[in-house]
Amino acid sequence: MTELTPAKSVAGKVVAAVANNVYESAIEAKKNGEKIAWISSNFPQEIPTAFGLHCVYPESQAAAISAKGAGQTMCEHAENELGLSNDICAYARISQAYADLGKCPNGEREMPLPDLVLCCNNICDCMFKWYENLARTLNIPIVMIDVPFNNKFDVDDKRIKYIRGQFDQAIKQLEGILGQKFDEKKFEEVCKISSQVGEEWLKATKYLNYKPAPYKGFDLFNHMAVATMARGQKESLEAFKEFNAECEQFIKEHKSTFKGDEKHRIMFEGIACWPYLGVTYKTLKNMGVNVTSCVYGPSFAFTYKNLDEMAAAYASMPNATNLERATQLREELCQEGKVDGGLVHINRSCKMWSSFMPEMARRISRDLDIPVVMFDGDQSDPRNFSEEQYVTRVQGLVEIMDSNAKKGE
Amino acid sequence: MADIKELLEGFTEVADHPKAELDRHIAAGKKVIGVGPYYVLEELVYAAGAIPFGVWGRVGTASKAREYFPPFYCSICQMTLEMGLNHELDKLSGIMLTALCDTLRGASQNFRVGVTQVPMIFVTQPQNRATEAGRQYAIDSYTELKTTVGEACDTIIDDDKLAEAIKLYNNWRAAMRTFLAEAAKHPALVSVAQRAAVVDAGYYMDKAEHLKKVEALNELLAAQPASTDGFKKVVLSGVYYDIPALTQILDENHFAVVADDIAKESRALQLQVSEEGDPTVALAEAFCKAGNDSILFDENKGHVAHVADLYKESGADGVVLLLAKFCDPEEFDAPHVAKACKDAGAPFVQIEIDQSTESYEQARTQLETFADIIG
Ligand code: SF4
Ligand code: SF4
Numbered sequence: 032m033t034e035l036t037p038a039k040s041v042a043g044k045v046v047a048a049v050a051n052n053v054y055e056s057a058i059e060a061k062k063n064g065e066k067i068a069w070i071s072s073n074f075p076q077e078i079p080t081a082f083g084l085h086c087v088y089p090e091s092q093a094a095a096i097s098a099k100g101a102g103q104t105m106c107e108h109a110e111n112e113l114g115l116s117n118d119i120c121a122y123a124r125i126s127q128a129y130a131d132l133g134k135c136p137n138g139e140r141e142m143p144l145p146d147l148v149l150c151c152n153n154i155c156d157c158m159f160k161w162y163e164n165l166a167r168t169l170n171i172p173i174v175m176i177d178v179p180f181n182n183k184f185d186v187d188d189k190r191i192k193y194i195r196g197q198f199d200q201a202i203k204q205l206e207g208i209l210g211q212k213f214d215e216k217k218f219e220e221v222c223k224i225s226s227q228v229g230e231e232w233l234k235a236t237k238y239l240n241y242k243p244a245p246y247k248g249f250d251l252f253n254h255m256a257v258a259t260m261a262r263g264q265k266e267s268l269e270a271f272k273e274f275n276a277e278c279e280q281f282i283k284e285h286k287s288t289f290k291g292d293e294k295h296r297i298m299f300e301g302i303a304c305w306p307y308l309g310v311t312y313k314t315l316k317n318m319g320v321n322v323t324s325c326v327y328g329p330s331f332a333f334t335y336k337n338l339d340e341m342a343a344a345y346a347s348m349p350n351a352t353n354l355e356r357a358t359q360l361r362e363e364l365c366q367e368g369k370v371d372g373g374l375v376h377i378n379r380s381c382k383m384w385s386s387f388m389p390e391m392a393r394r395i396s397r398d399l400d401i402p403v404v405m406f407d408g409d410q411s412d413p414r415n416f417s418e419e420q421y422v423t424r425v426q427g428l429v430e431i432m433d434s435n436a437k438k439g440e
Numbered sequence: 441m442a443d444i445k446e447l448l449e450g451f452t453e454v455a456d457h458p459k460a461e462l463d464r465h466i467a468a469g470k471k472v473i474g475v476g477p478y479y480v481l482e483e484l485v486y487a488a489g490a491i492p493f494g495v496w497g498r499v500g501t502a503s504k505a506r507e508y509f510p511p512f513y514c515s516i517c518q519m520t521l522e523m524g525l526n527h528e529l530d531k532l533s534g535i536m537l538t539a540l541c542d543t544l545r546g547a548s549q550n551f552r553v554g555v556t557q558v559p560m561i562f563v564t565q566p567q568n569r570a571t572e573a574g575r576q577y578a579i580d581s582y583t584e585l586k587t588t589v590g591e592a593c594d595t596i597i598d599d600d601k602l603a604e605a606i607k608l609y610n611n612w613r614a615a616m617r618t619f620l621a622e623a624a625k626h627p628a629l630v631s632v633a634q635r636a637a638v639v640d641a642g643y644y645m646d647k648a649e650h651l652k653k654v655e656a657l658n659e660l661l662a663a664q665p666a667s668t669d670g671f672k673k674v675v676l677s678g679v680y681y682d683i684p685a686l687t688q689i690l691d692e693n694h695f696a697v698v699a700d701d702i703a704k705e706s707r708a709l710q711l712q713v714s715e716e717g718d719p720t721v722a723l724a725e726a727f728c729k730a731g732n733d734s735i736l737f738d739e740n741k742g743h744v745a746h747v748a749d750l751y752k753e754s755g756a757d758g759v760v761l762l763l764a765k766f767c768d769p770e771e772f773d774a775p776h777v778a779k780a781c782k783d784a785g786a787p788f789v790q791i792e793i794d795q796s797t798e799s800y801e802q803a804r805t806q807l808e809t810f811a812d813i814i815g
Contacts, residue, residue: 114775118512118766152567156542159567159737160772166739167776173739175568179577180539182548182562189580193566196573354549377510382768385510386546390553407510 035243035293038286042274043250049270050256053087054142060085061143066209069126069165071158072259073330074151074176075345077225078198080263081218082205086149087142088260089126095140095256096125097305097411104136105129106412120380121411123161130165147171147208149201153178153348155383172208174201178346184356186346194342221263222335229332231271232258236328238278240367242296245281247289248322249312252303258331294319295432298365298403300326300392301376301384306413307421314422315374318429324368326361354387358394365399371432373403374425379415402431444664447657448634455640455682458493459528462644465491466531471593473561474535475643476520477544477679478703478735479711480563481723484586485536486605486647488593494643495520495535496704499683501796508550514766515795516679517547524555534592536585538563540735541769561588567737569728578724586720602719612651613709616642618658620706624754625666627696633687635697639705640682671696672814675750675786677777678762678793679703679770685800686762686793693811699754701747702762707733734769744776748784757814758787760807765794787814 061067068079070086079086096105102125109115109124113131117124129135133144150162150173159175166173176197179190202213235254238245254274261267281287297315299322304311315322326349333344349357365373375392377385389405396403406424409415442450454461465472471490475482482492497519502509504525505518523529535558539545552560564581566574590597619638623630630638638657642650671694681687681702690697700706710730714722731738732746751759759781764770774790781788789810791803 114778116763116771116774119768119771123772156540156545156567157768157772160734160769163738163741164772164776167741167744175737175739177567177574177737179564179566180545180548182539182552182560182564189577189584192580193573193577196571196576197568200568200571200573354553379512382513382766383542383545386513386543387508387549389510390508390550 036286037290038281038288040246040277040288042277043254045273046254046257046270049261049266052266053260054140057085057087057143058141066146067143068147068149069145070149071151071162073153073345073348074149075198075341077218077221077263077341078201079149079205080221081214082209082211084209090122091256091260092129092140092142093122093125093411094305096135098308099139100306101136101139102306102411103413108132120157121409122380123157125411126161127164130169145169145171147174149174151176151178153345154350157382174204176201178348178351180351182353184353186343190346191339191342194346195339198338198342222341224265224268225262226334228262228267228271229334231268231275233328233332235271235275235278238282239323240369241282242369243287243293244289244321244323245278245287248299248325250288251325251327255327255331262331289321291316292319293321295372295429296321296323296368296370298324298361298368298370298373300361300373301378302381302410304376304408304416305411307416307418310418311421314425318425320429324364324370326364329360350383354391358391361391361395362398365395370401371435372401372428374428375403375405377405377407379407379409380411402428404428442656444629444657444660447653448630450653451641452634452637454644455637458644462493462531471533472531473589473592474529474532476535476537477516478538478540479565479708479727479730480536480538481582481585483602483605483609483723484589484597486608487597487602488590488595490533490593491646493532495523495529496680497795498523499795508554512766513543514764517543519795521547521550521554524551524558529558532558534559534561536561536563538565540565559592561592565727575725575728578727579721582720582724599719603715606713606719606722607715608647608651610713610715612647613711615651615654615658616709619654620700622658622661624696624698626661626664627668627671629661629664632690632695632697633684636682636687668696668698670694672811673698673756675699675701675747675754675756675759676762677701677747677759679764679767681762683793683795686803689800689804689807693807695811698756699750701750703733734773741776743773744780747777748780748786751781751784751786758810760810761788761790762793763790765792
């Protein structure tokens with residue numbers, strides 16, 4: 032194996048700055064009396080961006096809040112003060128708590144309160160219940176785009192027609208709310224940038240396919256904030272280009288932000304456990320395991336030229352597609368990432384994602400003949416994660432990968 | 441003519457032994473199609489000459505289903521899958537499952553690949569139902585389903601038959617609404633358990649047969665003087681309550697259900713399908729008009745105000761929210777329902793229920809206390 036030199040990513044900081052800027056400029060805009068939308072991560076943001084509407088993303092905010100240690104406090108506020116069950120998605124709990132409080136306990140990740148909410152259920156139905164609640168408690172309008180779950184492999188015409196029709200409806204609604212006409216030209220521009228950002232993002236994720244990889248897969252968990260929040264912005268394009276150039280440099284120079292020997296490469300499936308990002312990463316790193324496959328690449332890389340193609344792209348979101356397609360997507364990523372095993376997060380928060388995960392894990396393991404282990408956790412509520420169980424499961428996975436590697440020698 | 445008691449015993453017999461009812465349909469040479477929650481267009485099945493048979497899980501604990509679902513999923517979906525994996529549903533020629541919540545989305549996939557002996561018929565419905573795009577999606581989806589259900593029943597569903605089925609179902613839903621109103625006026629004659637049994641029997645029996653019996657029961661009840669004396673009048677809200685341990689507690693504490701916002705009951709029975717024009721379009725439009733339900737997207741959250749309105753209109757003494765464990769749609773609405781009830785001055789209690797709960801002692805204590813408060 033090639034000796035790797037540990038490296039620090041400079042471009043990563045540029046990407047992080049873009050994410051930060053989304054919040055900062057929204058805070059500024061609010062101060063200037065401009066309207067703010069809270070928007071779900073896979074809402075076709077090209078539409079509000081074309082209106083020049085400032086959008087902030089409650090999912091990303093909740094992730095940041097929990098990564099900085101305030102997940103539990105916010106969840107408890109939602110449960111004790113707002114009466115929400117602790118069974119519902121922790122992002123939804125944190126976000127509703129934030130809507131109620133208007134601030135974080137220690138300024139973990141502030142963002143302005145919304146004047147409207149934009150919701151798309153292509154990743155889960157939890158989303159529209161959550162946004163219904165936001166709209167009700169804050170007494171603001173909601174724009175909803177419904178993407179019905181697809182039991183078939185391919186997206187059919189009736190879905191595209193339906194989603195396309197809802198785009199028109201959403202545009203009309205926004206024209207009414209914002210008192211402004213939809214600018215087709217601007218929209219085309221935004222679509223162009225979004226597609227380019229999508230391509231650069233996808234390219235960034237593909238550098239993990241190099242063996243050894245030029246960066247640690249966990250870096251993607253941070254960088255995806257930009258792919259989520261700033262898909263339609265030129266700054267994101269520049270930042271990802273810089274990141275990609277750095278990756279190529281690292282590959283040429285045998286450098287990586289993954290410290291240590293990349294003994295094993297795995298798929299990490301599911302959302303990161305934000306409150307335990309350090310522990311979950313270090314456990315893997317200490318055993319020489321890098322994550323080189325995760326679904327976040329294709330999840331935020333949309334390419335299209337018009338509203339019809341955009342409808343088809345948004346209808347194909349990983350969480351809106353059937354078991355076979357969801358599995359195939361992971362298997363392709365596993366093959367590209369040249370993984371020896373899989374680690375699956377059974378996320379207590381995410382009913383949609385976890386609901387057929389055991390079967391998907393079995394299929395991936397069987398089809399690719401690799402060990403796949405599951406652990407119980409939560410993306411944001413620290414009460415639902417056991418470090419002990421996590422470490423044991425990872426150890427178990429590594430043992431099998433070690434023994435497989437020996438057999439293969 | 442049978443009296444009230446006999447009729448109710450008949451319904452209870454069916455509700456308690458769905459398997460026997462299923463066997464009867466099969467023995468009569470009928471095809472049977474399972475129907476899960478929510479708003480499944482049973483009329484198609486009926487028009488295909490088959491019997492729609494309700495499958496909303498059952499009381500029990502999941503074990504084989506745990507291979508597919510992690511533990512934090514509602515019991516309706518876990519137990520429906522469990523029934524499939526245990527071969528309890530093998531006599532069905534198919535099962536229609538919707539995907540209106542995250543758990544149902546996953547359930548459709550788990551069932552399709554785990555229970556291959558019972559073909560899963562996927563029912564896709566729009567959530568943006570107030571728009572033309574939503575209406576059209578429902579029509580397109582239901583048009584496809586007409587073929588799929590026909591195939592499962594080895595027949596071509598023709599519009600005349602479908603129109604007849606719609607008429608029957610409209611009459612049946614109207615009769616059921618009358619029954620619920622009559623039961624509300626006669627708690628001494630119809631217990632909570634019996635109310636649930638009449639509803640459940642409707643999910644298992646041939647609708648024409650059930651309709652006849654319900655009409656007979658309605659007539660007999662209407663002839664009796666209305667009285668809720670000695671009962672605590674409540675509005676029940678939630679997905680279901682047909683759990684013997686629970687209805688027993690409600691009956692022992694002399695609760696009378698004077699109105700309900702139960703998904704398996706009044707929410708489902710709200711549909712009224714036009715008997716004019718294209719029957720498939722009529723079915724789609726009826727779904728698009730449905731409302732006041734946690735599972736349906738509603739920018740105004742009409743469901744919340746609806747529960748408080750039921751309290752005010754029915755003259756109830758309080759509201760009991762039976763919160764299905766791990767049910768996202770209900771859990772998101774619950775605090776808002778609680779607040780709306782409080783604002784309407786309604787005494788309110790929230791009780792967690794689950795088909796797999798082994799002990800209802802906590803619920804008993806809560807309901808006893810609530811009975812004291814409103815009594
Ligand atoms: S974590 Fe899962 S349930 Fe929560 S918002 Fe994301 S997709 Fe939806
Ligand atoms: S609505 Fe609730 S009870 Fe019904 S299937 Fe979905 S999660 Fe389960």
